[in-house]
Amino acid sequence: MNPSPSKHAPGTWAPARRIAERVLGPLDRFLHIEAGSGLVLLVASVIALAWANSPWGDVYEHLWHTPVTVGVGALVFTQPVHFWINEGLMTIFFFVVGLEIRREIHEGELSDLRRATLPIAAALGGMVAPALLYLSLNPSPASRHGWGVPTATDIAFAVGVLALLGKRVPPALRVLLLALAIIDDIGAIIVIALFYSSGVAWSGLLVAAGAALGVVVLQRFGVRQAAAYVVPGGVLWWGMLRAGVHPTIAGVVIGLMTPARSWFGSHGFLSAARRAVDEVDALAHREGHRADELLSPLGRIRTAQIEAVPPVLRLQTALHPWVAYGIMPLFAFANAGVRVDGSSLGHTASTSILLGVAIGLVAGKPIGVFLASFTLVKLGVCALPRGVGWRGIAVVGCVAGIGFTMAIFIAGLAFDAAEKLAAAKLGVLCASASAAVIGLLVGRLALPAAPAPDAAKTLHEAETSTEH
Structure with a gap:
């Protein structure tokens, strides 16, 4: 039977960990106060x-x-x-x-x-x-x-x-x-x-409209990474500035x-996570499996987690x-x-x-x-x-x-x-x-x-x- 993972990450230094908990604990609680x-x-x-x-x-x-x-x-x-x-x-x-x-x-x-x-x-x-x-x-x-x-x-x-x-x-x-x-x-x-x-410049509004259209196109192509929308967002910002808005x-x-x-939702997350966990379980019971073989099922769990909301x-x-x-x-x-x-x-x-x-x-x-x-x-x-x-x-x-x-x-x-x-x-x-x-x-x-x-x-x- 495999032992359960330790509460703390491997290689951590106990005194440093206690100092971090004392400092970050109250800060974390403060950040959750409205x-x-x-x-x-x-x-x-x-x-x-x-x-x-x-x-x-x-x-x-x-x-x-x-x-x-x-x-x-x-x-x-x-x-x-x-x-x-x-x-x-x-x-x-x-x-x-x-x-x-x-x-x-x-x-x-x-x-x-x-x-x-x-x-x-x-x-x-x-x-x-x-x-x-x-x-x-x-x-x-x-x-x-x-x-x-x-x-x-x-x-x-x-x-x-x-x-x-x-x-x-x-x-x-x-x-x-x-x-x-x-x-x-x-x-x-x-x-x-x-x-x-200020007075509206139509050329700037056209740039902003084109950037907004670019966002729609990315969405229609199924692009889910938030980073992909930074460029059209920046162009939209510049278009608004140029337009006087x-x-x-x-x-x-x-x-x-x-x-x-959401794409997956709660049910989709459970379904994808169960399949990935079953794959991880099969790897865990197989002798000589490599660590990089976990990347694929863990990646699917990560995607399901992100797209659950x-x-x-x-x-x-x-x-x-x-x-x-x-x-x-x-x-x-x-x-x-x-x-x-x-x-x-x-x-x-x-x-x-x-x-x-x-x-x-x-x-x-x-x-x-x-x-x-x-x-x-x-x-x-x-x-x-x-x-x-x-x-x-x-x-x-x-x-x-x-x-x-x-x-x-x-x-x-x-x-x-x-x-x-x-x-x-x-x-x-x-x-x-x-x-x-x-x-x-x-x-x-x-x-x-x-x-x-x-x-x-x-x-x-x-x-x-x-x-x-």
């Missing part, structure tokens, strides 16, 4: 703010203007570091957003129009009300272009705040917030594409085109940690460093921009979310999810006021003038912090605490005896 991404974003923002307002603030500013050249031979493309973060790495962020939207449309909250009606209405209300509040405070042409800034919700921070409320938050309320945030992302993408892109939209387009159905889920799962703990904190670090002094608020327009963004997020979001939900429920168009009351809707509205990543991103598109951009970013930072605190306080006061296990058991028994 609030972890929001905490990393917060730390990156605080460091950026502190650096920008320190005696070394000029170093912070100059860092992001350092030119970086990408290219081969005569084909070179030179842009500052800030460009490569906001237009390059953030394309991957938008790609993951596109994957999430594609998955929700296929099998999530957006797959059924009746279930999606409430979060759609709440998201639309949560976009219209902040925009109107902002425009009421910024009617002048010099500042009204920033109306899109307070319309966005940051899903990482919002989910993180709900996670801090613990068991007070029913699962249905968490799902409602996720659906609202996803629809909010769709709205933000549409706003960016329609209102924050913000290039990060290319990430959304590729994400929406990613297949949402849809590509949209596989890619989202693989990229999400990199986006949540790498790209988004780097974006925050590069964009949240606002110098807070008289120069950033020295103009009346800057002050009105700051107030418009802050009031739009902190007040406009909860007002819009609550009124839109209340109106549709009272009209009988939709109903509240089971276990969710109006207090829960109020909490979702408050938490939706955390704009941060997407709001700062839109601010960078809306304003070219440094003082106006600084005012908009400062408004986003102040509003997001305020909305997080308000959301926690309202959640603590409005949502009932989960009963203790014994109390819950007693309550269940009492309800059962009453029914009988």
